[in-house]
Amino acid sequence: MGKRVLILFPNKEYRDSIIPETVLKSGTVFNTLKVESTPTNVKIMGEIKADEEKAQEFMRILKRRGGIVKELGVIMRFDPEKCVACGLCVSLCPTTAILFNKDFSVRYDFDECILCMNCVNNCPVNAVSHLGD
Amino acid sequence: MSDIRTVDDINKKIKSGDVVVVTASEMKDIVAEKGPEKAAKEVDVVTTGTFGMTTSSGVFINFGHSDPQIKMGGGEVLLNDVPAYAGLGSVDAYLGTAQCSKVHKMDYGGGHVIEDFVNEKSVNLKAYGCATYCHPTREIVTTVTLQDLNQAIMVNPRAFYQRYSAATNSSDGLIYTYLGALLPNFGNVTYSSAGAISPLYNDPTYETIGIGTRIFLGGSIGYVIGEGTQHNPKMMSGSLMVKGDLKKMKPRYLRGASITNYGTALFIGGGVPIPILNAGVAKNCGITDDGIKANVYDYHIATRMKPVVKKTTYQELKSGKVVIGDREVKCSGLSSIHMAMEICKKLKEMIQNGEFFLTVPVERISMETMMKPMKQLYIRAVDVMSPALTCNSEDSLKNAEKLMLEKKIDYIVAVDKHKHLQGVLTSWDVARSIVSGGSKVKDVMKSKNIVTSRKDEPVEVSSKKLEQYKVRGLPVVDDDGKVLGVVRIEDVRYKVK
Numbered sequence: 001m002g003k004r005v006l007i008l009f010p011n012k013e014y015r016d017s018i019i020p021e022t023v024l025k026s027g028t029v030f031n032t033l034k035v036e037s038t039p040t041n042v043k044i045m046g047e048i049k050a051d052e053e054k055a056q057e058f059m060r061i062l063k064r065r066g067g068i069v070k071e072l073g074v075i076m077r078f079d080p081e082k083c084v085a086c087g088l089c090v091s092l093c094p095t096t097a098i099l100f101n102k103d104f105s106v107r108y109d110f111d112e113c114i115l116c117m118n119c120v121n122n123c124p125v126n127a128v129s130h131l132g133d
Numbered sequence: 134m135s136d137i138r139t140v141d142d143i144n145k146k147i148k149s150g151d152v153v154v155v156t157a158s159e160m161k162d163i164v165a166e167k168g169p170e171k172a173a174k175e176v177d178v179v180t181t182g183t184f185g186m187t188t189s190s191g192v193f194i195n196f197g198h199s200d201p202q203i204k205m206g207g208g209e210v211l212l213n214d215v216p217a218y219a220g221l222g223s224v225d226a227y228l229g230t231a232q233c234s235k236v237h238k239m240d241y242g243g244g245h246v247i248e249d250f251v252n253e254k255s256v257n258l259k260a261y262g263c264a265t266y267c268h269p270t271r272e273i274v275t276t277v278t279l280q281d282l283n284q285a286i287m288v289n290p291r292a293f294y295q296r297y298s299a300a301t302n303s304s305d306g307l308i309y310t311y312l313g314a315l316l317p318n319f320g321n322v323t324y325s326s327a328g329a330i331s332p333l334y335n336d337p338t339y340e341t342i343g344i345g346t347r348i349f350l351g352g353s354i355g356y357v358i359g360e361g362t363q364h365n366p367k368m369m370s371g372s373l374m375v376k377g378d379l380k381k382m383k384p385r386y387l388r389g390a391s392i393t394n395y396g397t398a399l400f401i402g403g404g405v406p407i408p409i410l411n412a413g414v415a416k417n418c419g420i421t422d423d424g425i426k427a428n429v430y431d432y433h434i435a436t437r438m439k440p441v442v443k444k445t446t447y448q449e450l451k452s453g454k455v456v457i458g459d460r461e462v463k464c465s466g467l468s469s470i471h472m473a474m475e476i477c478k479k480l481k482e483m484i485q486n487g488e489f490f491l492t493v494p495v496e497r498i499s500m501e502t503m504m505k506p507m508k509q510l511y512i513r514a515v516d517v518m519s520p521a522l523t524c525n526s527e528d529s530l531k532n533a534e535k536l537m538l539e540k541k542i543d544y545i546v547a548v549d550k551h552k553h554l555q556g557v558l559t560s561w562d563v564a565r566s567i568v569s570g571g572s573k574v575k576d577v578m579k580s581k582n583i584v585t586s587r588k589d590e591p592v593e594v595s596s597k598k599l600e601q602y603k604v605r606g607l608p609v610v611d612d613d614g615k616v617l618g619v620v621r622i623e624d625v626r627y628k629v630k
Contacts, residue, residue: 084184084388084400084469084472085469085470085471085472086186086400086466086467086468086469087465087466087467087469087470088313088314088323088465088466088467089465090453090463090465091321091322091323091453091463091464091465092313092314092316092321092463093463100453100465103471103474104469104470104471104474105471106471118314118316121314121393122313122314122393124186124313124390124391124392124398124400124467125388125389125390125400
């Protein structure tokens with residue numbers, strides 16, 4: 001699994017080339033999951049796919065260029081007690097993060113999650129939630 | 134087929150503890166392996182189950198009289214801000230699961246109130262009535278729990294519904310339906326049934342299930358009280374009306390649900406024991422998922438008759454992948470198969486432990502009932518359309534332009550000599566021809582992907598199409614593709630209420 005990070009840049013520091021340049025310099029793979037741009041800053045959520053050393057280098061470069069980098073822990077929560085295993089989320093998931101077990105109960109694997117929020121928005125019993133950035 | 138045992142024989146065996154009970158999924162294997170005759174000899178009872186989302190269900194509540202008394206009947210009753218039907222006796226009400234909260238709208242509804250009751254939470258009661266001589270109180274605001282109520286009787290007008298169709302979405306936008314969110318471009322397929330383990334598939338002729346049948350409902354005991362609404366046994370989509378005592382139900386088998394952008398409902402678990410009276414009943418219980426057909430409909434079309442995208446079986450639906458065209462589409466249900474299997478097992482345990490006895494139906498469920506569409510007065514596309522201004526695609530563009538100017542209409546339909554649709558020509562196409570050239574109508578007209586309107590389509594659907602595809606008009610075609618007229622924005626604007 002990669003390392004989930006949230007990168008914050010003030011608008012005046014941000015250039016479109018920052019991420020590609022950092023990727024080249026540190027030799028990592030960076031998977032952008034979500035970009036949000038506000039009048040004051042740019043927020044990028046993504047996943048670094050590399051070993052620990054390279055990931056740290058990636059984050060160091062970004063910090064040097066004026067960004068704030070925050071490592072994200074588990075940002076989604078699935079409550080198996082609440083889940084009734086209807087399975088609606090299974091077909092809405094664009095990746096293989098949500099699958100049926102053999103006994104038709106539902107299994108979540110947040111390593112595969114790309115935070116599309118389909119499951120959170122559609123769960124009839126609110127068994128899955130996003131804990132925020 | 135001659136019966137090899139009666140319900141009384143089974144009940145005696147339950148009492149003595151040597152009854153043979155199997156779940157529906159176990160029975161499939163037994164019938165497949167040994168055949169129905171042998172299976173019938175070995176097995177006494179088969180337990181079936183379902184855990185689906187129902188909107189046609191609710192609870193009759195009696196609050197007990199206040200002092201001085203209030204007449205809620207004809208007034209208003211709100212439970213956690215969810216309105217309950219109060220057109221009953223002075224302190225009776227019916228809380229329906231699909232009723233949304235006045236405050237939280239679709240996020241909280243009757244189903245959630247029922248869940249809160251069963252979880253022994255206190256529920257806010259607001260009641261307003263008109264003051265009479267013997268019922269002078271006008272307003273009551275209090276909290277109640279399930280224990281405070283005299284009765285809380287669950288009556289579900291449509292339970293164990295055999296088949297909901299499967300749904301998909303052909304449009305390029307996300308849509309929200311009662312079968313959940315449907316992703317664009319056939320992004321997913323949803324359905325709602327436990328398939329071969331659900332009760333009514335295992336007794337499609339209603340040989341053992343009838344009025345008075347004791348069932349498992351919400352973790353406790355309930356009864357079948359008749360055929361359900363939309364009961365349509367001939368089309369394999371029967372339903373039952375059931376009742377149970379909410380006070381004895383368990384939270385595990387009752388859950389309030391809210392379907393995003395559709396409304397609220399209640400997940401309820403139910404199970405029906407099927408006494409294996411003869412080999413015929415055993416044979417029916419041997420039904421498997423590949424024997425249950427289901428159609429996948431395109432829910433993007435908002436009319437009652439939806440186009441069938443694919444004919445499939447529950448085996449394919451339950452596998453999680455449905456092939457539409459040349460690609461696999463993810464598929465899942467709204468009815469929990471995991472919980473349905475748990476209910477089968479739970480009911481099996483209850484019978485084995487001597488906590489649950491079987492009953493002989495007092496009366497049989499009708500096999501003749503049909504389901505009719507609503508009798509309705511609606512404006513159809515043919516009622517509002519204006520006559521089409523037509524030309525032939527081989528006509529010269531000059532003539533068509535002249536026609537437009539003369540009639541002051543900027544929408545011409547090109548048809549062949551049998552009046553079949555060839556294309557449409559708008560003033561925009563004419564303007565474009567100045568640059569692109571072309572001397573004939575066919576050179577500039579739009580001839581592909583023309584949005585049309587069926588002749589008996591409700592005008593609301595036509596106007597939705599006009600808005601969605603941003604077109605100026607819709608040629609109205611009959612079943613053979615003949616052009617009858619045009620529905621334009623003007624027609625819809627002035628003639629629709």
